[in-house]
Amino acid sequence: MSTASGDGLHARVRVPGRVEADVRAAPGEVLAVVGPNGAGKSSLVGALAGTVPALGPVRLRGRDVSAGPVQERRVGLVPQDGGLFEHLTALENVAFGLRARGVRRGPAREAAAAWLERLGVGALAGRRPGDLSGGQARRVAVARALVTEPDLLLLDEPFAGLDVGVAATLRAELGQHLAATAAAHGTVTLLVTHDAVDALTLADRVLVLEGGRVAQEGTPADVAARPATAHVGRLVGLNVLTDADAVRTFPPSAVTVDLTEPHGSARLRWPARLLGLTRTGDVVRLLAEVQSGHLEGAGSGGEGRGNGSTAPVVQTLLADVTPASAERLDLRPGSEMWLSVKETAVTTATMRP
Numbered sequence: 001m002s003t004a005s006g007d008g009l010h011a012r013v014r015v016p017g018r019v020e021a022d023v024r025a026a027p028g029e030v031l032a033v034v035g036p037n038g039a040g041k042s043s044l045v046g047a048l049a050g051t052v053p054a055l056g057p058v059r060l061r062g063r064d065v066s067a068g069p070v071q072e073r074r075v076g077l078v079p080q081d082g083g084l085f086e087h088l089t090a091l092e093n094v095a096f097g098l099r100a101r102g103v104r105r106g107p108a109r110e111a112a113a114a115w116l117e118r119l120g121v122g123a124l125a126g127r128r129p130g131d132l133s134g135g136q137a138r139r140v141a142v143a144r145a146l147v148t149e150p151d152l153l154l155l156d157e158p159f160a161g162l163d164v165g166v167a168a169t170l171r172a173e174l175g176q177h178l179a180a181t182a183a184a185h186g187t188v189t190l191l192v193t194h195d196a197v198d199a200l201t202l203a204d205r206v207l208v209l210e211g212g213r214v215a216q217e218g219t220p221a222d223v224a225a226r227p228a229t230a231h232v233g234r235l236v237g238l239n240v241l242t243d244a245d246a247v248r249t250f251p252p253s254a255v256t257v258d259l260t261e262p263h264g265s266a267r268l269r270w271p272a273r274l275l276g277l278t279r280t281g282d283v284v285r286l287l288a289e290v291q292s293g294h295l296e297g298a299g300s301g302g303e304g305r306g307n308g309s310t311a312p313v314v315q316t317l318l319a320d321v322t323p324a325s326a327e328r329l330d331l332r333p334g335s336e337m338w339l340s341v342k343e344t345a346v347t348t349a350t351m352r353p
């Protein structure tokens with residue numbers, strides 16, 4: 001196992017007329033790449049994978065791989081369509097990358113079977129892609145990329161086209177796999193997405209591309225609090241809370257702000273501290289810090305939620321209020337308050353048991 005993680009990724013990608021971007025990621029980091037259609041996301045992925053001709057160095061673990069043969073880049077690619085070979089079984093698809101690297105048939109199949117098992121599709125090892133559902137095929141494609149222990153994992157819209165529930169479950173599980181792979185191998189992940197939930201739940205940092213250039217770069221909370229472009233503003237108009245058992249999303253407009261603990265049925269609520277506020281038009285957007293271990297459910301269905309079984313984690317939430325409310329509540333950075341949201345406004349994705 002390679003634990004020397006070197007310098008992670010540093011690439012200066014230039015695909016003339018399509019994209020020009022300086023991309024850096026520390027070992028183990030997950031970088032979400034967002035941007036409107038035609039921004040250059042797929043061109044960037046192709047350039048890093050070596051499938052789109054590009055200029056500029058691509059340094060992985062301190063070594064420039066841009067001049068060498070593509071098959072020698074330790075890059076795992078999950079393309080938008082999954083890219084599975086139709087004539088191979090799931091197991092053969094996953095073993096393929098290892099075989100191409102000279103791993104013998106027996107060990108390659110063993111490793112492939114183990115990864116299919118980890119992705120929850122071990123029982124489907126003998127099926128061909130045509131006999132898998134969209135979600136199952138995506139799991140096989142992810143297993144195929146991860147089995148090779150890549151230095152760089154490229155996920156191009158990994159949840160596109162899946163139905164919402166399948167995407168939510170896979171997203172939550174993928175987060176765990178990415179964390180494990182990052183810890184074991186220092187793998188850098190670059191995740192292209194059109195979905196704010198992906199960017200906010202899975203990424204350590206977000207890179208915004210527009211017109212082939214980097215328009216903004218920062219932590220998900222930074223980018224969500226101060227989006228540099230209208231596209232990003234629309235994209236990140238969501239709160240995401242990650243707990244041990246579930247990922248919950250809801251819009252800032254659904255959050256209610258009170259100075260004392262609110263009562264009422266079926267609301268989730270958190271004591272919070274205001275970090276900052278910005279006014280845009282008729283809306284004041286608040287950025288606040290909450291401890292997710294203090295997540296409290298009122299009314300029905302509150303079991304297992306923030307019940308102290310895991311250490312509280314500080315997370316940030318956005319809340320949109322009217323300028324009049326902000327004034328009435330005398331909100332300023334450092335203010336203590338309560339945030340709450342109706343359970344019906346929350347979308348919950350639970351992990352596969």
Ligand SMILES: Nc1ncnc2c1ncn2[C@@H]1O[C@H](COP(=O)(O)OP(=O)(O)OP(=O)(O)O)[C@@H](O)[C@H]1O
Nearest residue numbers: 017018019035036037038039040041042043044212
């Ligand atoms: N094969 C190609 N040859 C020439 N230009 C291309 C090619 N593919 C894409 N482009 C152009 O390069 C620019 C970036 O496209 P790219 O597909 O990388 O964007 P994207 O952000 O991935 O878009 P989308 O979200 O629609 O997939 C666009 O102006 C596009 O028209």
